[in-house]
Amino acid sequence: MKKVLTYGTFDMLHPGHINLLRRAKEYGNYVIVGLSSDEFNAQKGKTSYYTYEERKHVLEAVRYVDEVIKEENWDQKVIDVQHHNVDTFVMGDDWKGKFDFLKPYCHVVYLPRTEGISTTKIKTDLKSK
C-alpha cells in the first residue's frame, strides 16, 4: 500500500481540484486528503461556500480519494505523515517549497496548478453575470 497525502479546502469542487487529486493518485494507490476545517479556513483567511461536512461529503465521492481526515492547524502534517505511514506528500506548486520540512519523512511533490480556474474566479464570474 503506497499512501499519498494532500491538504486543502476543496470548496466548490472544480476541474483544478480533480486534476490535482487524479495526479496525486498516480504516486500511490491510496490517497488521503487533509480537508481544512471551517475554523482552520478562517485561520487561512478563507471562507468556504460549503461547510466542512458538505465538502467532505463531496470529496468522498471522488474516485481518486480513499480517505478524508480533518486539517485543523499548520502543525499536524508531520504527525499525519507518520501516523498514516504516508510515502508521498503532494501539493499544487503555489505551495512550492513551503512543505519541504516534510522531506525527512516522505517524498514531497509539488504539481503544476491548473491555470484559469479557481473557486475565487467562479465566484467573481458569477457576480458579473
Ligand code: C2G
Ligand atoms: N489547485 C490546483 N489548481 C487550481 C486550484 C487548486 O492544482 N486551479 C490545487 C491547490 O494547489 C491545492 C489543492 O488544489 O494543492 C486544493 O486547493 P485549495 O482548496 O485552494 O487548497 P489551499 O487553500 O491551497 O489549502 O495546508 C495546506 C492548505 O490547506 C492548502
